[in-house]
Amino acid sequence: MNGARIMVVDDEKIVGKMIKASFEQDGYTVETFSDANPALARLEEEKFAVVITDLKMKDIDGMQVLETIKAESPETKVIMITAFASMDAAIEALRKKVDDFFPKPIKIKDLKLCVKDLLSE
Amino acid sequence: MKIVHKIMWANIINIIFIALVYLFAVQFLELILAKLQFVEIADDLNASFLEMRLSEKNYFLYGDETVLKEIKGKLDESINSITSVQDSIVRAVGDSKYKELRRSVEEYKAAIQQVAANIASATEDTSMQETVRDSGRKLREFSAKIVSLERKKVNDIISHSKKVLFYFFCVAILIAMAATYLFFSKFLRSLKGIEKTATCISQGDFCKVEGTVTGDELGSVMAAINSMSEELDSRYEQIVQSRKLASLGILTAGVAHELGNPLNNIALVAQTYLELADHLSKEDTIDYMRTIEEETHRIEKIVQDLLHFSKPKQPNSKATEVNSVVEKSFKLVHNMLHVSGIDARLNLQEGLPHVFIDEDRIQEVIVNLIINAIEVMSPGGVISLKTYLEEKGDYVVIEVEDTGEGITAEHLPHIFDPFFTTKGVRGTGLGLSVSYGIIKNHKGNMKVESKEGVGTTFFIELPVHRLIA
Ligand SMILES: Nc1ncnc2c1ncn2[C@@H]1O[C@H](COP(=O)(O)OP(=O)(O)OP(=O)(O)O)[C@@H](O)[C@H]1O
Numbered sequence: 289m290n291g292a293r294i295m296v297v298d299d300e301k302i303v304g305k306m307i308k309a310s311f312e313q314d315g316y317t318v319e320t321f322s323d324a325n326p327a328l329a330r331l332e333e334e335k336f337a338v339v340i341t342d343l344k345m346k347d348i349d350g351m352q353v354l355e356t357i358k359a360e361s362p363e364t365k366v367i368m369i370t371a372f373a374s375m376d377a378a379i380e381a382l383r384k385k386v387d388d389f390f391p392k393p394i395k396i397k398d399l400k401l402c403v404k405d406l407l408s409e
Numbered sequence: 410m411k412i413v414h415k416i417m418w419a420n421i422i423n424i425i426f427i428a429l430v431y432l433f434a435v436q437f438l439e440l441i442l443a444k445l446q447f448v449e450i451a452d453d454l455n456a457s458f459l460e461m462r463l464s465e466k467n468y469f470l471y472g473d474e475t476v477l478k479e480i481k482g483k484l485d486e487s488i489n490s491i492t493s494v495q496d497s498i499v500r501a502v503g504d505s506k507y508k509e510l511r512r513s514v515e516e517y518k519a520a521i522q523q524v525a526a527n528i529a530s531a532t533e534d535t536s537m538q539e540t541v542r543d544s545g546r547k548l549r550e551f552s553a554k555i556v557s558l559e560r561k562k563v564n565d566i567i568s569h570s571k572k573v574l575f576y577f578f579c580v581a582i583l584i585a586m587a588a589t590y591l592f593f594s595k596f597l598r599s600l601k602g603i604e605k606t607a608t609c610i611s612q613g614d615f616c617k618v619e620g621t622v623t624g625d626e627l628g629s630v631m632a633a634i635n636s637m638s639e640e641l642d643s644r645y646e647q648i649v650q651s652r653k654l655a656s657l658g659i660l661t662a663g664v665a666h667e668l669g670n671p672l673n674n675i676a677l678v679a680q681t682y683l684e685l686a687d688h689l690s691k692e693d694t695i696d697y698m699r700t701i702e703e704e705t706h707r708i709e710k711i712v713q714d715l716l717h718f719s720k721p722k723q724p725n726s727k728a729t730e731v732n733s734v735v736e737k738s739f740k741l742v743h744n745m746l747h748v749s750g751i752d753a754r755l756n757l758q759e760g761l762p763h764v765f766i767d768e769d770r771i772q773e774v775i776v777n778l779i780i781n782a783i784e785v786m787s788p789g790g791v792i793s794l795k796t797y798l799e800e801k802g803d804y805v806v807i808e809v810e811d812t813g814e815g816i817t818a819e820h821l822p823h824i825f826d827p828f829f830t831t832k833g834v835r836g837t838g839l840g841l842s843v844s845y846g847i848i849k850n851h852k853g854n855m856k857v858e859s860k861e862g863v864g865t866t867f868f869i870e871l872p873v874h875r876l877i878a
């Protein structure tokens with residue numbers, strides 16, 4: 289399980305930076321992207337065990353990242369994070385498609401547990 | 410004076426006038442009647458005088474004495490009838506004419522009596538015959554003259570009274586017009602004022618009826634309208650204020666999302682720091698702390714923008730750069746746009762001249778326009794904010810363009826009216842009316858162009874601030 293590849297996509301760079309710092313401490317390999325497009329390009333080259341993506345970004349929806357991953361590598365787990373902690377119907381629907389769902393502010397401990405659980409499935 | 414009293418007075422004057430005309434007409438008619446009566450009597454007399462004269466001729470031709478008696482009888486009859494209608498004759502032709510008539514009859518009678526007394530010589534005595542003939546002729550002529558004179562007088566009176574009645578008619582019309590003007594011109598002026606005020610109020614200008622409030626019923630209506638206008642004005646202020654709080658709510662919801670990111674960043678940095686504290690280099694620690702500081706600034710900025718919008722403000726105008734105001738407004742709604750899936754394009758011209766504005770209020774206008782635009786667009790819509798200098802260089806223009814449903818030609822003339830809304834209970838219909846008021850206060854203009862199904866563009870024109878050299 290250690291050494292698993294994790295991708296973080298969020299246009300708030302600090303999110304990627306902190307998750308990377310914390311997760312690499314546990315032996316994960318973490319790549320961060322602040323734009324969806326390069327992230328999608330990278331996904332085509334490499335398989336990731338878990339993708340943590342923000343729901344809304346400037347260029348492309350996190351939704352689109354989700355669709356692409358589900359289409360191209362269904363075994364990749366997706367965790368959606370969002371600043372919109374609302375109970376929108378759209379988000380409800382999303383809950384069913386993604387493997388987990390984290391509203392901001394994120395608790396890194398919980399996120400780690402979640403990743404661990406998903407990887408051990 | 411109360412309107413009822415005015416109408417009453419007008420009626421009284423009318424009645425007095427009609428009574429005057431009536432009295433006048435009655436008098437004329439009575440005079441005419443008297444004259445006609447006299448003419449009738451005089452005609453009768455005339456006829457019997459004619460008969461007498463015929464008899465007189467016969468007597469002188471044939472010397473028949475009984476004829477003389479006949480004449481005498483008829484003369485007595487005439488004298489009797491003249492005496493009996495003396496009053497009406499005097500009334501019609503006056504005392505002197507009556508006496509003259511009487512005297513002529515007496516003279517004729519005397520002449521006839523003289524003939525009767527000298528029957529023997531009468532037929533031969535030519536001088537006696539002359540006297541009879543003369544006095545007879547005189548009587549006939551005189552009475553005929555009176556009749557024709559009186560006939561003429563009757564005609565004169567009739568044509569005279571025709572004229573007088575015509576003058577009365579003219580005067581009546583003049584009086585009616587003057588009365589209408591005096592009584593009702595003020596009334597109509599007041600009505601006009603009330604109409605004007607009602608129109609103003611419907612357009613959101615809570616003005617009062619011009620002119621003094623009179624003591625009549627219309628005065629009460631004016632006073633009622635004025636107090637209604639005052640009341641509306643204060644209610645309007647309240648509604649405007651609460652609407653602003655409501656739109657502040659919308660903005661806050663949007664901005665709260667915006668707070669989510671910096672808060673999350675701070676939380677992540679703190680958690681990571683606590684986890685990795687032992688392994689972190691000094692540089693890393695400093696980097697973390699700086700990040701936290703920067704993120705708190707971000708929060709502070711967001712909160713300040715909101716406070717600015719919500720604060721009940723003193724008017725505070727100064728020379729301002731329009732683009733910064735547009736950008737600030739945009740920031741407030743940025744998240745709403747994001748959530749609604751609407752694309753925003755900013756095209757702000759550099760180096761525009763300053764405008765002298767109350768920044769917060771102009772920001773309110775721009776936010777109103779953007780919220781309206783968001784409300785009519787579905788995801789994928791585009792909103793463009795532009796600034797540029799108007800051709801002549803007198804105004805700086807802020808343009809807010811959307812790709813929404815547009816406004817129908819039927820609604821277009823009303824969108825700036827207070828309380829006009831097509832959003833039912835979801836809208837107060839005050840956004841544009843308040844915005845219009847703000848721009849007018851800045852001596853600017855607010856215009857709209859819209860094409861159904863294509864989109865709507867609002868133009869805010871603000872006068873360029875010129876420093877007096
Ligand atoms: N960009 C736009 N596109 C189409 N219609 C518009 C636009 N802006 C305003 N309108 C029309 O003008 C009406 C009046 O707008 P206004 O902002 O004064 O009130 P409102 O938006 O209905 O209510 P409130 O602003 O209080 O929420 C709206 O109801 C809408 O019909």
Ligand SMILES: [Mg+2]
Nearest residue numbers: 777781840841
């Ligand atoms: Mg509105």
